[in-house]
Amino acid sequence: MSIKVNENYKNLAQNYLFKTIAEKVSAYTQANPDKKIIRLGIGDVTLPLTPSVIEAMHKAVDEMGHQETFKGYGSEAGYDFAIDAVRNHYEKSGVILKKNEVFISDGAKSDCGNITDIFGDNEILIPDPVYPVYLDSNVMCGRKVQFIAANQENGFLPLPDAIEKKSYIIYICSPNNPTGAVYNKEQLKQWVDFANESESVIIFDSAYEAFIHGDYPHSIFEIEGSRTCAIEICSLSKTAGFTGTRMGWTIVPEELVCSGTALNPMWNRRQSTKFNGTAYIIQRGGQAALSEEGFKECQENIAYYMENAKLIASALDEKGIWYTGGISSPYIWLKCPNNMSSWEFFDYLLNELQIVGTPGCGFGPQGEGYFRLTSFGSREATLEAIERMKKGL
Amino acid sequence: MSIKVNENYKNLAQNYLFKTIAEKVSAYTQANPDKKIIRLGIGDVTLPLTPSVIEAMHKAVDEMGHQETFKGYGSEAGYDFAIDAVRNHYEKSGVILKKNEVFISDGAKSDCGNITDIFGDNEILIPDPVYPVYLDSNVMCGRKVQFIAANQENGFLPLPDAIEKKSYIIYICSPNNPTGAVYNKEQLKQWVDFANESESVIIFDSAYEAFIHGDYPHSIFEIEGSRTCAIEICSLSKTAGFTGTRMGWTIVPEELVCSGTALNPMWNRRQSTKFNGTAYIIQRGGQAALSEEGFKECQENIAYYMENAKLIASALDEKGIWYTGGISSPYIWLKCPNNMSSWEFFDYLLNELQIVGTPGCGFGPQGEGYFRLTSFGSREATLEAIERMKKGL
Structure with missing residues (x-):
């Protein structure tokens, strides 16, 4: 007899998407040390x-x-000052949270x-395509996952009707x-009603x-009925450039009860046992990002990125390439030209134009044939990428 | 039908130890706002x-x-500079680690x-008494836990013979x-041999x-044979005062294979999927703590704490109270006087002397009747606590 490992790991698809990209880019760079790569991938x-x-x-x-x-x-x-900064941020969208409902994390x-x-063996519904962590973390604990197709037909915004x-x-x-698709209030209300009924x-x-640009909910808790059926996870990574600084939060409302058990104390117990809080220095940084002045600065940075998105969009327009996103999201989601597969287009962009993007199929089966470009590059790099695309695509 | 929660959480004993202490202290402070509390607990x-x-x-x-x-x-x-800082630290104990074997964490x-x-459903052996996270994190995933008694008879250093x-x-x-008990090389070798054989x-x-004071192993990887049977977890919390700064690491040797599966890539996959690295700023701090100059500074702080430990020990000597530890550890582990239970002594110290300690029973059943005092207080607070103990015990 020997120690048993978690056999579910064997059901994980290949490598984590961004690791695979990093490896491909690294191999290309080693083979072509003189070529200047522009990264619009991760x-x-x-x-x-x-x-x-x-x-x-x-x-x-x-x-x-x-x-x-x-x-x-x-x-x-988390510290009260950080929790209160998050609560104030939500109040701007009309969402009132209690202190004990906000959990600061890394x-x-x-x-x-x-x-x-904190969950048992439930069925999982995951939109397709989407951020791969939802799928992988559920595969790791052996959950049965069902995809909800998001595609051009439903505007990448699947609803619960079927x-x-x-x-x-x-x-x-x-x-x-x-995909950059955003649900409006009515659509999210359908999901909340479905969740409460089921x-x-x-x-x-x-x-x-x-x-978000325009009148869309920033939080699920703007939707009536959500406090009995929803958990929200958010972070400062994109809002305030905290990708290497690490602060986020999870909101678990007191009213959220499953099979007679309230989830708020369960998450509290999970975090108290298996986590020891976010660094004080980082929480102070996060508080500043969410302050009035700090958030104004963040919004200026976001405006800069959104200008990049417009530039990428205009290049795709010129080339007649179908895309969506780039309005309420930093991502442009495009259909690979000439019916290329996602990885074919990835290799083409890398090898021919030295541009790194993200293959759509990495976000789920429905993403096959699509591709994600990010507006998070510098203006200079974005402009150069556009020039290369205009010439080379 | 409703969403299933993780039912194992219901098997967790009461609250997490340090949360309970915090609540008791908070209640006392509110009832006695004029009393000055000395914290030698957490x-x-x-x-x-x-x-x-x-x-x-x-x-x-x-x-x-x-x-x-x-x-x-x-x-x-983690960044290479942080990983290398850890590797250099281990080299001082003669332990050579590969880059991909060190995982920096929060x-x-x-x-x-x-x-x-990363493990399946195995039997778990946990020393008793010990840091409560080992038990609680295994109860949370429904593992069968068996205690290994550590007590005065075996010098709080149980061995695998039985x-x-x-x-x-x-x-x-x-x-x-x-307890502050430290294994020597021969004793750890017994555990390593047992682990490899079983x-x-x-x-x-x-x-x-x-x-550690004296000739004891600082790492399990100083022991021959350990690379096929051990994972090591360490942190800067106590070494460099990082309790609120958050950096640690886990070492998974390449040779560690269970049921045909190497654990190093599994932990890598776990961390790549469910963790996004430690803040850059914090890793730079950690690197500095492990530098030659930084580590010298840390050792001065440790010497300060160890002087506190000596002071506490001398007060207990004077009172004829049995204790151990305080030599290669910042903790003094004492037998509660007058056959008090751990929580009785906790309440006595809090209510009569306004000193907060940690009830031994919170670390496992064998800890009942024992009590932990920490040398991490300031010199001033430690001296005042000693005065109170000399008068009041």
Whole structure:
């Protein structure tokens, strides 16, 4: 007899999408050290942290250097100042949250992955295409996953009408990564009603809410009835350029009860046992990003990225390539030209134009034949990429 | 039908130990706002971060504020500079690690909790008493846990001789939290041999290695044969005062194979999917703490704490109270006087002397009747606590 490993890992598809891309790019770079690669692949920001955040973190570092102001362990759920900053941010959308409903973390990816811990063996509904962590983290714990097709026909915004009414964990990402599609209030209300009627739980990923343009809900908790059926996961990665700084949060309303058990204390117990809070310095940075001045700075950065999105869109227009997104999201979701598959187009862009994008099929089967470009590059790199595309596509 | 929750959570004992203590202290403070509490309970440091760490983090914050030096996503396993800092630290104990064997994280508590993810349904051996996260994280995933009694008879250092030879996940913490007992090479070799013979896996928690005084192994990888049977989890929390700064690491050797599956790529996959790396700023701080100068500063802080431990020990000597620890560990592990139970002594110390300690029973059944005091207080607070104990015990 020997130690048993988690056999579910064997059911994971190949490698994690972004790891595979990194490996392909690395191989190309080694073979072609003189070629200048432009990276519009992984959704990573390029603008530096804003002045408010930098100032707050310097101050926090100083505090950590003096005994009177040094901070050891904080609450696993975060400091009150960080929790209150998040609550104030939600109040701008009319959402009132209690202190104990907000759990500060080191990012949405951790929370998306770890939230499976508190559930039993349920059926999972995952939009297709979408951020791969929903699928992989559920495959890892052996859950039965069912895809909800998001495609050109339904505007990449599937609704629950055709779904059998039983209990599921339902993942929703709006604005969607990778397609950029955003649900409006009426559409989200359909999902909330479906979840309440079927005793399902929605896990709502609002990581791109700061990019919303127009009258769309920034939080699932803007929707009536959501407090009995939804958890929300968000982060500062895209909002404030925190991809390498790491702060996010999860909201579990007190009213959310499954099979007689409230989920808020369960998540609290999970985090108290298997997590020790986000670094004090980082929480101070996050507080600053969500302050009035800090958030204004963040919005300027977002405007810069959205200008990039417009530039990419105009190049695709010129080439007659179909695309969507780029309005309430930093991503352009395009149909690969000449019926290329996603990886064919990836290889073509890398080898011929030295541009790195993300193959749509990495986000789910419905993503095959599509491709994601990000507006998170610098203006200069984006402009050069556009020139290359105009010439080479 | 409704969504199923993780029913294993219902088998968790009461609340997480340190949460319960915090609640009791908070209730006492509210009822007695004029009384000055001395906290020698939770193992939290009080000295500020050292100058090298502060300088490195200021520099890193500056880098994050400029486009040319800004850092977005890093590798989930950490930056090479952080990984190399850890590898250099191990080399001082003669342990050579490969780059891909070191996984930087936000702390040992996360890794201790999350490591269960990669295993199947195995039997678990947990020393008693010990850090409660080993037990709770295994109860949460429904594992069958068996305690290994650590008590005055075996010097709080249980050995595998009486254990049935089958495959287990075996947790070892040395220097032990809470007892301060340290395994020597010969004793650890017995565990390594047992693990290899029984195809078990040792999860070795070396969080207190920097406190070791004398010729004891700082890492399980100093022991021959350990690379085929052990994972090591460590952190800077106690070594460098990072309790509120959050950096740790897990080491999974390439040779560690269970049921034909290598664990190193599994942990890599786990972390790549459900974690997004430790903040750049924090990794720079960690690198500085492990530098030659930084580590010297850390050792000065440790010497300060160990002087506190001596002071506490001398007060207990004076009172004729039995204790151990305080030599290669920041904790003093004492037998509650007058046959009090752990919580009775906790309440007595809190109500009569306004000193907060940690009830031994919170670390496992064998801890009943014992009590943990930490040397992590300030000198001033420790001296005042000693005065109170000398008068009041």
